[in-house]
Amino acid sequence: MPDMTGEQAGAGLLIVAGLVALGIVSGLAARLIPAIVAVPAGAAAILLLAARGIAQSRAAAARAVEVRSIRAVFAAGGNLLGTLDETRVLRHAAEAGARLSAHAGAGLLYLPEEGGRFALRAAWGLDGPMREQAELPALAPTVAEAATTRKTVMVSLQGTAGAYRTGCLLPLHGKSGLVGVLALLSQKPASAFRPEIPALEYYAAHTALAIGNSRLYGQVQEMFISSITALAAAVDAKDAYTHGHSEDIADLATMIARELQLSPQDVEKVRLAGLLHDVGKIGIPDAILRKPGRLDPAERAVMMTHVTLGASILDKPGPLRDLVAIVRHHHEHYDGHGYPNGLRGSEIPIGSAILAVAEAFDAMTSQRAYHAARPVDAALEELQGHAGTQFHPQVVDALARIVARERDTGSPWFLALETRINTPVTGSVTRNQAPAASEDAAMVWQLTQQLRETGDLAQLLTMLAATTAKLISCAGCAVLLLDERGSTLSVEATTSAEPAPGTVFPRSRSPLWQAVEQRAIQRTGEHSGVVVPLVAGGQAVGVLQAEEIDRQGERLLAIIAETAAPAVQAALLRARAERSAAADELTGLLNRRSLVAHLHQEVARQKRYGTRFALVLTDIIGLAAFNAQHGYDAGDDLIRRTGELLAANVRQVDFPARLVGGTLALLMPEVDRVEAERAVRRLQAMVNEREVTILGRFMRAQPLRWAVACCPEDGTDADLLLATIERRLQAEPEPSPH
Known part of the structure; x- marks a missing residue:
C-alpha cells in the first residue's frame, strides 16, 4: 500500500495556506489546523474551492450592503432637496440621518449662532425626560470640536444621555462655510459607527446643501414678500381710509384658509392674493376711489373693472401668475350674481371665496364717511344671512369659528378689531388728519x-x-x-x-x-x-x-x-x-462699492470740517500658488480667515472691507500717517505669528503686503486716493511666502 502521509500533509498545508489567504482561519479554525493537515489531496481541493466560494459570497454581500447604503443616502438626500422650507429640512435631516444608520436611535441637528455657540434646532428619537433636556450638555464640547476641525467626531455618552452610549457628530459644511452639526446617538459602542461613516459623511454633504438651498429660498421669499407688501401699500395709499387695508385682508384671509385646513401652499397663495387683491385700483381714477359717499351706477361700473385690471397686471410669467384667478374672481357671488364672469358655487376658486368674506367683514367693521362700523356680531349676522347666496357657506362658518375663538382668548387681533369698531370718524379724513375721536x-x-x-x-x-x-x-x-x-x-x-x-x-x-x-x-x-x-x-x-x-x-x-x-x-x-x-459674500466685510461710498463720505467730512483719515490696502501673497496646492475652497477659507483677523483687531470706528480676490482694505477715520503705519506694523506682526484653521487644518497665515494713503496729504479726491494706494500696493515688494 503506497505511503500517503506526505501527500496528505501537502494537501492539508495547501488548505491552510488558502484559508489564511482568504481570511477564513481564526479562532476555532486555527485550533483545527492539525486535523486539516491530515486531509487527503482530493478533499483538499474541494475544501479550498468551498472556502473560496465563502469568501466570494461574503464580498458580494458586502458589495450589496454598500450599494443599498448608497441608494439610501441618495434617496434621503433627494427627499431633503425636494423641500425648500428650512424647518421641514432640519426636522427631516435629523430623522433621515438617524434612520440611515443601522443602529442609531436618535438624531439631533445643531446650527451655529452668534458668539460661536450652537443651538439645537431639530431632534428626532428623543422621548420622556430626554425631550425635556434635549440640549444634552455632554454633547456641547464635541459639537464645537466637530465644527472647528470639520471632521467626524465620536463621543462617549455613558450616563449622560439615557440609554444612549455613543454619539457620532458629523460637521455639515457647504459652499459658504460651516452650516451646522448633525449628531447621531446609539446604544452601541463607537466601533458600530465606523463602517457607516463614509456613507454618513456623504449624507452630511447632502444635508448642508439642502439647508443652504432652503436659506437662499427664504431670502428670495423675504425680498419677494417685501416687494408685494410695498406694492399693496402703494395701492392703499391712494385712499385715506384704506391705509393697511390690504394687510388686514391678507391676515384675516390667511386665518380663514388655515381654519379650512387648506394646504400650506394654498394658504400662502391666499395670503399673497389678499395683499394684492385690489392692485387693479392703481388704474381707477382718484376721484372715484376717494369719493366720500356711495358711487353712482357709472362710477360703480368703472370701479368693477379693478378686478380684471388687477388680474392682467398679475398675469405675467412668474410666481404671481398663480394668483390671477383668485384676484379676478374675488367679487363673484355664490349664487352666480357677482362679477366679472358670474361664476357660481364650486366654479369660484376657494381663495376668491375666502377673500370675498374677508373683505366684506373688514368693510362692515371699518369706519367710513358714509357708514359707521358695525359691531362684530352684527357683521357676522349679515354674512350668515347671505351665506349660500352671496358668500360661500363653509367660509362664513369658518370665520364665525375664528371670531369665537379669538374673542375667548382676548387675542391682539380681536382687541384691535373692537377698538377699530368703537373709534368713530368725525368728518372727512385726509392724509394728515387722524380718524380717531379719543x-x-x-x-x-x-x-x-x-x-x-x-x-x-x-x-x-x-x-x-x-x-x-x-x-x-x-x-x-x-x-x-x-x-x-x-x-x-x-x-x-x-x-x-x-x-x-x-x-x-x-x-x-x-x-x-x-x-x-x-x-x-x-x-x-x-x-x-x-x-x-x-x-x-x-x-x-x-x-x-x-x-x-x-x-x-x-x-x-x-x-x-x-x-x-x-x-x-x-x-x-x-x-x-x-x-x-453692502457686505462681501465671502468674508462678510464691506464690499468694494460700500467702501467707496464710505470713502466719499470721509472725503466730504474732511472738506467740511478739516478732519483726517487713512486708507490701508493689504494683499495676500502667494494666493494663486496656495490655490494650486490646496484648492480654491481652501483659498476662499484663507481669505475668510484673514478677513476675520483683520476685523477682530481694528477699532470699532474703522471700516474693514474686501475689494477683490485676496485684496483687503481698511478705512481708518481720524488717523494720520504715523498712527496708520503703527497699526499696520501691529497687524502685520499679528498675522505673521498666527496659525489659522483652513478647512479644519491648522496652517500659518499667508504673509501680506501693505500700502497706506492718507487724506489730506495724498489728496482730497476719493477716486484719486483709491488709485494712488492701489499703485503703491502693486509697487510694494512681495515678502517670501512661508
Missing part, C-alpha cells in the same frame, strides 16, 4: 403715520418704545426683534435700564418666546409685565414688552403692536437688504 386713538394713529414715514430702523424702534411708554404710562417699554434665523430675540430699543440694549435672549420657554410662538399676549408675573407679539403678514418679527401696566394699558399695548408691526417689518426688511447689498 386722545389715545389719535395718538396711536399719529404714531402709526410717523412709523410709516421713518426709513431708519433704529430711529423707528426708538420712537416706538418711547411713544408706547408715554401712551400706556408704564414703568418701561422695550422692543425686541427676532434674528434672521429665528433663534434669538435681541433688545433693540428700550426706555429703561433693564433689559439693556443689545441683550440677547436665546430660544426658551420664557414669556418672551411664548408670545412669539403662540402669537398671543403673555404676562411675566413680575412687575405686572406684559409681552405682545409683533406680527405682520402672518410672520412674527419680534415682541413689544412693557412693565407695570394695568388692563387698560394692556389693551392699548396690543393695539399699538398690531398697528406698528407692518412698519417694523418693512423697516427690518429694508435694513437687512441694505446690509446684504
